[in-house]
Amino acid sequence: MDVSGSVGSPSRGRVVAWALWDWGSAAFNAVIVTFVFTVYLTDAVAADEESGSQALGIALAVAGVFIALLAPVTGQRSDAGGRRRLWLGVHTGLVVACTAGLFFVRDDPSYLLPGLVLIAAGSVFFEIAEVNYNAMLVQVSTRATIGRVSGFGWGMGYFGGLVALTIVLFAFVQPDVGLFGVTSEDGLNIRVVALFAALWFALFALPVLLLVPEAPPSGESARGSFLSGYAVLARRLRDMWRTDRRTLLFLVASAVYRDGLAAIFTFGGVVAAGTFGFSATEVVIFAIAANLTAGTGAVLGGRLDDRFGPKRVIVAALAGLILVGGALVVLPGKAAFWACGLLLATFVGPAQSSSRTFFARIVAPEREGEAFGLYATTGRAVSFLGPLAFSGFIAVFGTQRAGMAGIALVLLAGLAAVLPIRPPGSEEGEQQDEAEEKSHP
Template identity: 55%
Template sequence: MSVDSPQPVPSHPVPAARPEGATPGTTARGAGRLLSRPVLAWASWDWGSAAFNAVMTTFVFTVYLTSDAFGGEATASVVLGWGLAAAGVLIALLAPVTGQRSDSGGRRKLWLGVNSLLVAVLTGLCFFVFPQPEFLLLGVALIALANVFFEFAGVNYNAMLTQISTPSSIGRISGFGWAMGYVGGIVALVLVLVAFVEPVFPWFGSDTTDSLNIRLVAVFSAIWFLAFALPVMFAVPEVPRKAKAAQLGFFASYGLLFRRVKAIYRTSPHTIFFLMASAIFRDGLAAVFTFGGIIAAGTFGFTLSEVIVFAIAGNLIAAVGAIGSGFLDDRTGPKRVIIISLIGLLIAGSAVLVLGPGTHDVFGYTWTGDTTFWVFGLMLTLFVGPAQASSRAYLARLAPEGKEGELFGLYATTGRAVSFLAPALFAASITIFGEQRYGIIGILVVLLVGLLVLLPVKPPAKVATAVVPSH
């Protein structure tokens, strides 16, 4: 999840009771209360987005796209990997200023709605991806484009966090959104399993002819996402138009972005170092979920039903990990939680790679491929949640009072700027070694580089306060 889009910072002090960057009429009534109407409506979008994240791009539709029906898992995985890498390049080129311009133009909610609608439409069009090799490019193109618009929507969605929270509640409300996403993924996956993949009663949607049941999953996901994306459009007010910033041209917006980065580097270089490190390892975290289901099916021979069951368990473990790590984060600081999580991910990922789908004797026990993936695959999901949650908490602690939005905007920008790394290395590793299993190497490299870049970065309490220019 990317967080907050760049926005000009007011020159006057910001009251503690009002979220950063808020002005009268932009903060939702009841902001700051965890179970208030605006918070529940905001988190509903995250709940609905799980149909795209968990069902379409992780555990169901991409598994379908990389099946033998589309030319074999290795070939299809390479095409998918490069397709997602291309989407990452587009995101890196365009996302830095989309949030900035929608904020300054007073169109944050408008563009959240437009981009969400585009994601739903592209997802629904996946119904026309029939199980034949000639439809592979269509399927990859639809998923890749949907990813682009999903990230654009995410920038605007996460920018709303300051409108529904206060400085004292931003952490738990942000965490609540993460939890809603994980739980929404569980519910959506259960419904897909019992209605389409292994239906409890026969109906036309359970027909497997030409993979009709899986293609209907795309229609289900589109409707699910759109339905749960609607509440935020009614519960959170639009931000006001900022006349001066709104006059910036497209390329001038990049100029403003670069000036802000230079100013932060001059006054708080370790803030920039953290943004760089988190951008890299967050791309690796995203890849764990993006390619996890594909590897389960292609390398370990999981059936689609088994992949979905694993996904349900994985989302539950990730949610527990994210919630539990919050207490450790408060006691020891976010950097230590992130380091522990990344090391855990490297160990678990290496075990999946080395042990593979074969049978091995480990410490006197016979391990099958199924056991390997269940144990170390769930270990991967356990550490993903804490790394994601503490990364956002890390930056929240770095942000100077009244200028949190600027740093969270750069957090989103840097994250998207390298979003092609893991998909590209995943595809390249398969191409080099000739087996899907070795795509794990590409993901591990990204996580390792992110960890190495993070190690010398000073923890939040030791970093100087950044100064961010407003224009």
């Protein structure tokens, strides 16, 4: 795939180096947070699946609050100081350290709290790292190639997760005696997976840190207290409300439903094991299939996006997710989870990819860098909603299955928020944008 594009565009080597970070990050997202280690925490470390799932939801909700408070301003300051790559390296290193620390979490309830703290802290550091990573997209692409480069990175993430999960399955999870003589005694086979994930991420994060140059400072001062950054952020949001309201409304709406999308993958493996009786091996096999269907859905959704527009794809994907998620709440048996789970994964890809293209089509060209950075940060600003809804519904109804209904409710709220937003390219939308600009020069 030619991702470097036109003459004068960044080299293919830098594009591949940038995308390899996404490949490596799948070890934390897919292996640790989604399909392997969180399942181990709730299924083997916790006293029971319901209490473990509820505790996991609370831990990730707390992490989401920290992400919402820290990510926007840390990203803003790294741009201002020209230290985007530096902070990407620092926070990636902290994620690797938290991941490696999970090796010491044994299959005993007394280790649940340390495990949850490491997962939550790693999630915070990962999201802050990803702010800088996403902002580097404009450094490795041009306006003509940004879609291809972004899609290439997204695909590398899915494929990296597939490969990492396959290695984990056949080297550690499935065999009675795995690689290096590892067995399941004292949870060692899953604990070693944490070391593998840490090494995988560290290895594939190196190219972007070595080959992609540091971004120049944005021209704004990075001095002053950390808290002063919130005043700058407030002024930018106020100006956006006055002159670019459609962009701001889409940022809010997409932040809600994107958190629901993230929650599907975060808690999918947990529900598979706790409610539908999947073994650790079956969970990983399902994860591999889900990565394949999500990637396929993203590719097909991109073609539909070009033909029908991004908003129609987003609305259709969210409606499909809500309907299938609702069915999963009531349907019994592993076969139902396989069918509904793979359908959910198929809808997730188009929703994610079309959200990015919707935003790209309504952003003013002279503000792309700032806008994509804001898109990355606001996507996590409400990242406590999905975990909170999942754990809250479990607390209210007393079953893990009810947590899926909580996630469906978050998706429904996101769908309701995005429906009134004018799609890019609409005549009505362009006329109203012009009117807003004239009324607030």
